[in-house]
Amino acid sequence: MELEKINTQEFEALIKERNVEKLRDTFETIPTIDLAEVANDFEDIKDLIFVFKVVKSEYTAEFFTDLSSDIQEKLIELFSDEDLVTLLNASFSDDIVDFMEDMPANLVSKILKSVNPTQRTNLNQLLNYKEDTAGSIMTTEFIELTMNLTVKEALIKIRETGRKAETIYTIFVRDNKRRFIGTIDLEEFIYANENELLEDLADKSAFTIGVNTDQEEVATLFKRYNLNAIAVLNEDERLIGIITIDDIVDVIEQEATEDISKMALVTPLEDSYKQTSIGRMALKTMPWLIVLMVLGAFSSMILSSFQDALASLAILSVFIPVLMDTGGNSGGQTVSLMIRGLAVGEFTPKDFWKILWKEFRVALLVSLIVSGFAFGWFILEMYVGIVHFAPEGLAGGALLIARLKVSAIVSLTLFATIVFSKTLAVAIPMFVKVLKKDPALISEPFITTIVDVLALLIYFFIASSLFQLV
Amino acid sequence: MELEKINTQEFEALIKERNVEKLRDTFETIPTIDLAEVANDFEDIKDLIFVFKVVKSEYTAEFFTDLSSDIQEKLIELFSDEDLVTLLNASFSDDIVDFMEDMPANLVSKILKSVNPTQRTNLNQLLNYKEDTAGSIMTTEFIELTMNLTVKEALIKIRETGRKAETIYTIFVRDNKRRFIGTIDLEEFIYANENELLEDLADKSAFTIGVNTDQEEVATLFKRYNLNAIAVLNEDERLIGIITIDDIVDVIEQEATEDISKMALVTPLEDSYKQTSIGRMALKTMPWLIVLMVLGAFSSMILSSFQDALASLAILSVFIPVLMDTGGNSGGQTVSLMIRGLAVGEFTPKDFWKILWKEFRVALLVSLIVSGFAFGWFILEMYVGIVHFAPEGLAGGALLIARLKVSAIVSLTLFATIVFSKTLAVAIPMFVKVLKKDPALISEPFITTIVDVLALLIYFFIASSLFQLV
Numbered sequence: 001m002e003l004e005k006i007n008t009q010e011f012e013a014l015i016k017e018r019n020v021e022k023l024r025d026t027f028e029t030i031p032t033i034d035l036a037e038v039a040n041d042f043e044d045i046k047d048l049i050f051v052f053k054v055v056k057s058e059y060t061a062e063f064f065t066d067l068s069s070d071i072q073e074k075l076i077e078l079f080s081d082e083d084l085v086t087l088l089n090a091s092f093s094d095d096i097v098d099f100m101e102d103m104p105a106n107l108v109s110k111i112l113k114s115v116n117p118t119q120r121t122n123l124n125q126l127l128n129y130k131e132d133t134a135g136s137i138m139t140t141e142f143i144e145l146t147m148n149l150t151v152k153e154a155l156i157k158i159r160e161t162g163r164k165a166e167t168i169y170t171i172f173v174r175d176n177k178r179r180f181i182g183t184i185d186l187e188e189f190i191y192a193n194e195n196e197l198l199e200d201l202a203d204k205s206a207f208t209i210g211v212n213t214d215q216e217e218v219a220t221l222f223k224r225y226n227l228n229a230i231a232v233l234n235e236d237e238r239l240i241g242i243i244t245i246d247d248i249v250d251v252i253e254q255e256a257t258e259d260i261s262k263m264a265l266v267t268p269l270e271d272s273y274k275q276t277s278i279g280r281m282a283l284k285t286m287p288w289l290i291v292l293m294v295l296g297a298f299s300s301m302i303l304s305s306f307q308d309a310l311a312s313l314a315i316l317s318v319f320i321p322v323l324m325d326t327g328g329n330s331g332g333q334t335v336s337l338m339i340r341g342l343a344v345g346e347f348t349p350k351d352f353w354k355i356l357w358k359e360f361r362v363a364l365l366v367s368l369i370v371s372g373f374a375f376g377w378f379i380l381e382m383y384v385g386i387v388h389f390a391p392e393g394l395a396g397g398a399l400l401i402a403r404l405k406v407s408a409i410v411s412l413t414l415f416a417t418i419v420f421s422k423t424l425a426v427a428i429p430m431f432v433k434v435l436k437k438d439p440a441l442i443s444e445p446f447i448t449t450i451v452d453v454l455a456l457l458i459y460f461f462i463a464s465s466l467f468q469l470v
Numbered sequence: 471m472e473l474e475k476i477n478t479q480e481f482e483a484l485i486k487e488r489n490v491e492k493l494r495d496t497f498e499t500i501p502t503i504d505l506a507e508v509a510n511d512f513e514d515i516k517d518l519i520f521v522f523k524v525v526k527s528e529y530t531a532e533f534f535t536d537l538s539s540d541i542q543e544k545l546i547e548l549f550s551d552e553d554l555v556t557l558l559n560a561s562f563s564d565d566i567v568d569f570m571e572d573m574p575a576n577l578v579s580k581i582l583k584s585v586n587p588t589q590r591t592n593l594n595q596l597l598n599y600k601e602d603t604a605g606s607i608m609t610t611e612f613i614e615l616t617m618n619l620t621v622k623e624a625l626i627k628i629r630e631t632g633r634k635a636e637t638i639y640t641i642f643v644r645d646n647k648r649r650f651i652g653t654i655d656l657e658e659f660i661y662a663n664e665n666e667l668l669e670d671l672a673d674k675s676a677f678t679i680g681v682n683t684d685q686e687e688v689a690t691l692f693k694r695y696n697l698n699a700i701a702v703l704n705e706d707e708r709l710i711g712i713i714t715i716d717d718i719v720d721v722i723e724q725e726a727t728e729d730i731s732k733m734a735l736v737t738p739l740e741d742s743y744k745q746t747s748i749g750r751m752a753l754k755t756m757p758w759l760i761v762l763m764v765l766g767a768f769s770s771m772i773l774s775s776f777q778d779a780l781a782s783l784a785i786l787s788v789f790i791p792v793l794m795d796t797g798g799n800s801g802g803q804t805v806s807l808m809i810r811g812l813a814v815g816e817f818t819p820k821d822f823w824k825i826l827w828k829e830f831r832v833a834l835l836v837s838l839i840v841s842g843f844a845f846g847w848f849i850l851e852m853y854v855g856i857v858h859f860a861p862e863g864l865a866g867g868a869l870l871i872a873r874l875k876v877s878a879i880v881s882l883t884l885f886a887t888i889v890f891s892k893t894l895a896v897a898i899p900m901f902v903k904v905l906k907k908d909p910a911l912i913s914e915p916f917i918t919t920i921v922d923v924l925a926l927l928i929y930f931f932i933a934s935s936l937f938q939l940v
Contacts, residue, residue: 252722285832
């Protein structure tokens with residue numbers, strides 16, 4: 001089935017012509033996200049107001065949430081009170097909270113004035129939940145029925161109120177004291193006898209969470225137990241919100257993006273890349289660069305104290321970048337596997353010794369082969385002249401021995417560096433996890449900075465003591 | 471609600487005591503994934519066979535898919551034909567294919583012998599779909615009804631066959647020629663009049679895909695349009711499989727893991743980290759280390775050709791690591807944002823110029839501040855003696871000027887390096903995407919290797935020509 005398409009000009013034309021019928025038809029055939037993407041490029045936002053006046057609010061509510069945040073702001077400013085009330089009545093509370101969060105105070109209060117007192121309390125409460133908690137992503141539009149209803153009575157209620165709920169595929173059941181007792185999948189209503197009581201149908205071992213549960217934990221529950229929706233309870237065991245699988249899909253993606261950002265030394269962006277200003281981007285990236293540059297003082301210090309050695313044997317400095325890079329890369333491999341494994345719950349700090357032992361053996365194998373290869377490769381580099389190393393007075397066998405020695409210094413250092421970096425790369429994220437911090441914060445660049453120092457110390461140690469070259 | 475728990479000893483004891491009632495009860499109250507996790511540690515796998523004989527197959531089928539792959543293999547080996555038939559009949563085809571994929575040929579043929587001819591053809595077909603395509607993740611257990619049924623008739627069919635389907639929340643509708651025409655959400659059956667025809671209820675603009683569609687594309691459709699299930703059609707527009715949101719949750723997580731692996735120079739693992747052997751881990755990590763080490767020859771070459779300069783002014787080599795690291799880090803920040811943005815579809819190569827221009831301005835701002843800070847910091851390093859630079863014969867004003875010059879060389883190089891690395895980090899992944907390759911393959915380490923070379927060239931260029939220091 002080919003998807004219907006529309007471009008900005010066509011969409012604008014429909015509105016300018018006041019072609020109500022075609023406009024309604026468009027909203028019925030084209031997904032709102034595709035329409036919103038085109039509408040984001042409108043020259044005159046005022047045109048859009050007309051859409052909200054003539055198209056069914058079940059479509060415009062979704063359309064509105066799909067628009068970019070600056071257009072949402074402008075629209076809220078432009079809306080008449082009536083437009084706004086219609087829109088808000090048709091929207092789910094989690095969506096309203098989503099766009100309110102980014103808005104200036106005057107628009108927030110314009111929105112709060114347009115809703116009824118109950119919804120106002122409700123929104124105020126939702127806005128107060130901390131970011132990345134269950135409370136901040138839950139919605140308050142759900143179907144909750146009392147346990148002494150029969151299936152037949154329940155179906156009547158569902159038909160009456162279902163359209164207003166975020167999902168009717170999970171029905172939430174409460175006892176006579178309004179305490180949550182379990183869930184029923186809509187599926188069960190299809191199979192059940194119409195006189196059965198909800199109390200008997202409800203799955204009483206259904207998972208529940210509190211408002212302050214971290215959204216990543218909630219996502220783990222959904223993935224592990226293949227949930228479709230989960231109940232969010234308050235301290236009195238009353239249902240105050242629900243989270244559905246489509247919210248979780250967003251969470252999973254958002255958490256992966258945040259981890260990738262942190263691993264690359266970028267403080268996670270609040271908005272999309274495109275919506276983040278240049279100054280903000282600089283703020284998100286610069287501090288880490290400076291921190292690591294300052295920490296780089298340790299490697300400068302070591303190199304500085306070996307300046308005489310470097311001056312007398314400049315060939316040593318030739319291999320510094322390749323040493324640093326290979327050490328950083330091998331540690332980066334391991335630290336990324338650790339961070340990801342910890343994030344998706346594949347392992348926990350309890351597995352520390354098992355994983356350290358495994359990675360240590362991987363490191364031995366890898367470093368043995370890499371440094372073995374490197375030994376030959378560096379000799380080749382000197383032999384073909386990629387790297388020039390032919391000290392005066394040396395020729396024939398003596399030159400070959402000098403070159404073998406240099407290559408041995410570098411490749412032995414590589415061997416030790418790879419083993420160290422991979423071992424550290426297991427230990428550090430696990431340690432950070434034990435401290436209840438996010439392991440993604442300490443990633444390849446930090447490992448690199450530490451490994452740089454170690455590699456240089458080993459380098460000069462081997463060069464000076466083992467080979468008396470410096 | 472507190473989750474029921476059981477440990478390995480308790481679970482084993484239940485089996486050894488042949489406590490059938492308690493065992494059945496356990497499967498009804500504890501999620502199968504929790505039971506499987508405990509069973510993975512069983513000393514004697516044979517004990518588990520009893521579970522499959524006495525517990526309902528709807529539980530054991532799920533339990534089996536949750537076990538680790540080596541235990542699955544051993545069980546298939548141990549199962550009587552009868553046990554195997556029961557298990558396979560209760561399993562969804564996508565789950566069967568999942569565990570068959572990792573099994574040795576003799577077990578695969580044992581499984582294929584235990585299923586009926588239709589299912590055999592079916593499984594053989596599913597096994598043949600290429601990895602990471604819609605075909606490889608779809609299941610063939612769905613409810614497809616003809617369009618001339620009424621809602622009442624349809625509900626009877628759903629009640630009869632629904633338990634065997636992966637989902638009944640999306641019902642698939644075909645015409646009289648068995649061609650797919652659309653989907654109906656179960657929700658609609660609740661609201662509909664029982665005499666309505668499926669033809670009128672079906673959403674004819676429902677998305678469909680082909681078997682060879684990449685799973686990442688499928689995931690994008692689910693996310694963008696909030697789908698619960700999607701129809702997979704063959705060339706004749708017939709429904710041959712469906713993909714549901716829980717499959718997509720796994721895909722999203724798997725794709726993020728793969729991207730993180732690739733970005734860290736690890737060829738994505740087929741199994742979990744714990745299940746991957748040491749030799750295999752080495753194979754997944756070592757080649758990239760060697761490739762980049764070989765590419766490191768370029769920076770060695772440059773350093774080699776400036777050996778005399780380094781010998782006469784060893785202070786220059788002191789700052790090489792901090793230069794390389796900062797260049798790599800700043801490029802790594804940008805390349806990660808690009809790779810992730812391209813992966814989640816936030817931008818496409820079409821946005822190239824817009825993003826390049828934005829990132830160029832970010833780079834200017836960041837590099838101005840970082841190199842400004844660096845200028846002062848490096849002088850401080852020399853002043854307090856972290857870095858020793860006090861050439862003979864220089865003192866007072868002359869020494870200060872020499873230090874200012876060195877610091878200027880390093881920080882000017884930093885400025886240029888950050889700008890270059892961030893610009894390259896936009897261009898390279900975009901270019902890779904245009905070539906239809908995966909941008910995650912060219913990440914921070916590659917950018918670092920290129921930037922190393924550029925940074926060194928700039929370093930020596932500034933040092934030699936601008937300051938005549940070497």
